[in-house]
Amino acid sequence: MSKKNSEEFAKKIRLKTIEMVYKAKASHVGGALSMVDILAALYSGILKYNPRKPKWNERDRFLLSKGHACTSLYATLALSGFFDVAELDNYAKDGSIFLSHASHKIQGVELSTGSLGHALPVGCGLALAAKRKNEKHRIFILLSDGELDEGSNWEAILFAPKHNLDNLTIIIDYNKIQSLGNVKDVLDLEPLSGKLKAFNWQTIEIDGHNHEQIFNALSTLPKQKGIPTAIIAHTIKGKGVDFMESKLLWHYKSPNDEDFRNAIKQIE
Amino acid sequence: MRTAFINQLIQEARNNPSIFLIVGDLGFSVVEPFAEEFPDRFLNAGVAEQNMTGIAAGLAIEGYTVFTYSIGNFPTLRCMEQIRYDVCYHNLNVKIVAVGGGYAYGPLGASHHATEELGMLRTIPNLIVCAPGDPIETRAVTSAIIKHTGPCYLRLGKAGEPIVHQNELEIGIGKMLPVIEGKETAILSTGAMLKYTYDYIEDNKLKWGLYSFPFIKPLDLEGLKIIAENYRKIITIEEHQKSSGFGSAILEGYNDLEESKKISKRPEIKRIAIPDQFVSVAGKQEYLRKLYKIKL
Incomplete structure (x- = not known):
């Protein structure tokens, strides 16, 4: 799919995401919106998948580590044909499988996540299994910046290059805001690229909303044989809705009627 | 027990290509034969138990039967959330395997005493919790948990535990093992307390019964019912904190049997376990057991 199509796809994901959060009076819209362009690119030309056979063995495995931002993943999967878009209306309703953190009970979701720092170690296991079985599929993991505080991630970051997991790519949604403040004020990650390089990762920095840059970064993997790749995607929390952009408040707040109308108008 | 475990694992791995062993940089002079025979199904994950357990989950998703192996609290409490x-x-x-159950590594101190993990782990849904009593039980339980598809925890002692059972066993998940048939009083033992308990009954020529519980979860309720029908008094013994451990599980089991009217009256139950304390003195396993009155 082309960059233009991917941008159109991102717009549809954003609209659906905001609708889900609004209807469910849910949280985490800011972090869901910051990763939409990355999801749109992944599911419109990068990942190998078949929505009719979600467990097809040759598929690429995508794990969302920042499970709290699952609304935009659910929207992406529905719009990619994994299940009916109408099912998204069940999001966060009593008895629904559409939990407010990514749930593996949903077609296309590989791993339940919600507690941070879990998907990358599991992804190392998936990547190691592929290597040991000589299978060619790839593993992509989308992490938040705040969850890089978790030591478990750094255990895995140490592990992957040592075991030559070049079938593993992490994408860091670096929107610069975590639960209680700016990343640089809570636990500064900088120099992030330097840290990952020092851990022997191939590292690329991109604008996480520029589809051409996202496609370029994700189309030529691995960057170096035998070495895993880390893509640091600089993003904006709440991207696409001006009053949500870079605002800590939208880690928590759900849109009221007026917020919802304004947000939809801006994206359309 | 750890030797019995690794030998059984190697034997099973020869016929089962899905078996994969991950160690957390521990297992010197134990795991080498497995690593040498199955290099493609062995991994030293380093001193990083959260990652080790996550990797195990990833490998299991892809079809492997994965064993993680380390000492006491490291493959368990350290990565409880994984x-x-x-x-x-x-x-x-x-399958999570911890060596050094209870005070097996006595002189190494509280960091190496696995005395709370049975209670913590048995609250987790889907998890089978095992603590075999001797090398023969270890072999049987290792084989049983490989046949079972799903998460299991296996608490082992160390090396050199004496054998209690006379013959090799086969055991189903969640079954207890009668060791001595007796009357009036029955001892219910889990893990490496078995040999001590057996010797105590034999040496004192007591008429007590002895039942080994290599499975703490699921608990053998049918077995508990039969014991209740044949004995007036029960003594549970374990190398674990009194709170929420094996004895607690037995109390819960008898409560449920009574509540569901499967027994008319629960027997008198005495629990022998660690009295809500840490050890901060050096001591071999036998010394520490005596110190905290883990004795009959």
Whole structure:
């Protein structure tokens, strides 16, 4: 799919995401919106998948580590044909499988996540299994910046290059805001690229909303044989809705009627 | 027990290509034969138990039967959330193995005493919790948990535990093992307390019964019912904190049997376990057991 199509796809994901959060009076819209362009690119030309056979063995495995931002993943999967878009209306309703953190009970979701720092170690296991079985599929993991505080991630970051997991790519949604403040004020990650390089990762920095840059970064993997790749995607929390952009408040707040109308108008 | 375990694992791995062993940089002079025979199904994950357990979950998703192996609290408490959420919530085929159950590594101190993990782990849904009593039980339980698809925890002692059972066993998940048939009083033992308990009954020529419980979860309720029908008094013994351990599980089991009217009256139950304390003196396993009155 082309960059233009991917941008159109991102717009549809954003609209659906905001609708889900609004209807469910849910949280985490800011972090869901910051990763939409990355999801749109992944599911419109990068990942190998078949929505009719979600467990097809040759598929690429995508794990969302920042499970709290699952609304935009659910929207992406529905719009990619994994299940009916109408099912998204069940999001966060009593008895629904559409939990407010990514749930593996949903077609296309590989791993339940919600507690941070879990998907990358599991992804190392998936990547190691592929290597040991000589299978060619790839593993992509989308992490938040705040969850890089978790030591478990750094255990895995140490592990992957040592075991030559070049079938593993992490994408860091670096929107610069975590639960209680700016990343640089809570636990500064900088120099992030330097840290990952020092851990022997191939590292690329991109604008996480520029589809051409996202496609370029994700189309030529691995960057170096035998070495895993880390893509640091600089993003904006709440991207696409001006009053949500870079605002800590939208880690928590759900849109009221007026917020919802304004947000939809801006994206359309 | 650890030798019995690794030998059984190697034997099973020869016929089962899905078996994969991950160690957390521990297992010197134990795991080498497995690593040499099955290099493609062995991994030293380093001193990083959260990652080790996450990797085990990932390998299990891809079809492996994965064993993680380390000492006491490291493959268990250190990565409890990975066990709960990655392994057990996804109901993955991961077997967590800890050597040094109870005070097996006595002189090494509280860091190496695994005395709370049975209680913590038995609250987690989908997880089978095992503590075999001797090398023969260890072999049988290792084989049983490989046949079972799903998460299991296996508490082992160290090396050199004496054998209690006379013959090799086969055991189903959740079954207890009668060791001595007696009357009036029955001792219910789990893990490495078995040999001490057996010797105590034999040496004192007591008429007591002895039952080994290599499975703390699921608990053998049918077995408990039969014991209740034949004995007036029960003594549970374990190398674990009194709170929420094996004795607690037995109390819960008898309560449920009584509540569901499967027994008319629960027997008198005495629990022998660690009295809600840490050890901060050096001591061999036998010394520490005596110190905290883990004795009949």
